[in-house]
Amino acid sequence: MSSAFKRRLLMPIAAAGVVGLALAGCTGDVEQSREDTDCSDYDAYGTFDGEEVTIAGTIVEVEADRLIASWADFAACTGITIDYQGSRDFEGNIAQLAEGGNAPDIGIVPQPGLVSLLAENGFLQPAPAEVEANVDEFWSEDWKAYSTFNDVFYGAPMLASVKGYIWYSPAEFEEKGYETPTSLDELTELTETIAAEGDHLPWCAGMESGEATGWPGTDWVEDYVLRLHGPEVYDQWVTHEIPFNDPRIVEAFDAAGEVLKNPDYIDTQSLLSTPFQEGGLAILDGTCSLHHQASFYEVNWGDGVEVSPDGDVYAFLMPPVDAADPLAVTGGGETVVAFETSDAITAVLTHMSSDTFASLRVEQGGSVSANNGVDPSLASSPLLEDTIEILQDPDAIFRYDGSDLMPGAVGTNSFWKGIVGWLSGDSTQQTVDTIESSWPQ
Secondary structure (H helix, E strand, O other): OOOHHHHHOOOOOOOOOOEEEEEEEOOOOEEEOHHHOOOHHHHHHOOOOOOEEEEEEOOOHHHHHHHHHHHHHHHHHHOOEEEEEEOOOHHHHHHHHHHOOOOOOEEEEOOHHHHHHHHHOOOOEOOOHHHHHHHHHHOOHHHHHOOEEOOEEOOEEEEEEEOOEEEEOHHHHHHHOOOOOOOHHHHHHHHHHHHHHOOOOOEOOOOEEOEOOOHHHHHHHHHHHHHHHHHHHHHHHHOOOOOOOOHHHHHHHHHHHHHHOOOOOOOOOOOOOOEHHHOOHHHHHOOOOEEEOOHHHHHHOOOOOOEOOOOOEEEEEOOOOOOOOOOEEEEEEEEEEEOOOOHHHHHHHHHHOOHHHHHHHHHHOOOEOOOOOOOHHHOOOHHHHHHHHHHHOOOOEEEEOHHHHOOHHHHHHHHHHHHHHHHOOOOHHHHHHHHHHOOOO
16 A cells, blocks of 8 residues: 555454445445455554444446445455445535535535535535645645645545547448647648547547536536637636636637538537437447547446547547647546544544555546546556556646536536526527526625
């Protein structure tokens, strides 16, 4: 274990018994016995036989099973029973649960804006020193800043994603002689070429996501803000140093609209009714060529679909304005925060902020981490290996998903709803003016 816990916490070592890990809700149970576990990586944590730590988050189904497997050895060796509750309603309910004194011990929060809200209301505990030491060692200052509010650090990053990937069929590109675009102009030229051939529309997408319908459209806008106007303007936009209806944001909306509102390029009639999980699947049957979605979309292709440069599908990053421009990407992730304090909770938090945990989770497949202690070769596909290398590249410009950084009234409300209205026929100016008027005073 390469973590601050080993250096900072000296605890007695004792034998641990069999520990069961239960996940309620949408996944099965995972059990881990210490009898077949090498506990040498976890000796420094000590033992907590009979203690339970509850964790909740939005991660469900197979991704939840992989999460549980990533802490199974730790739990077996320390004697901590970890009860994980996965629910897609976690984001909407956690503030109410915390106010009523019913929050879990630990929350896996997918948005910095929600972390800030929970901290401002006094629901969160500051991160233990061991966690902060791990974050200082294994993450960049930018990642730490996303969970620091009023100079108080509240939690470690967990998983991550890089957004702005454009998925495609390598076989189609080879057959038709398409080249991977290196600039936005080349991307436009590729789109025009596919449209002119006439056998199918160039792009496919899905915006439906229940109460969050519209969020994939915010990713398009954010990618264009960053590429057209750079990280400084992007930062000013998400912090409201410039208004949401600034002309540069209008330009980014219109750039996205050249595809998303153009029936010659995409099926505009089905955008809002197609679940985002199904948005790119038309690539597999040859009725679509390009799909804009994050690295995490890999899990949606299904069993038997090979993700590689010569496989069934692969992806390239949305290119910059000029091929010579520096690499700039948007992305997201989760923050692990605590609502309660105890030695067992501190131990779990410390493990989840370590390179050991991050490596175990990446090795389970389907995910990446910005933890710089992770060997990219552990990733489950060449694309995810490239994604980790991007996240670890000190020269890459990384900006967190803008809607996740904005106040909830905007980022997870009027921005999402604004995309729905915009795709339904509202003008760009009407859309950005309405979103701007919703920004909290």
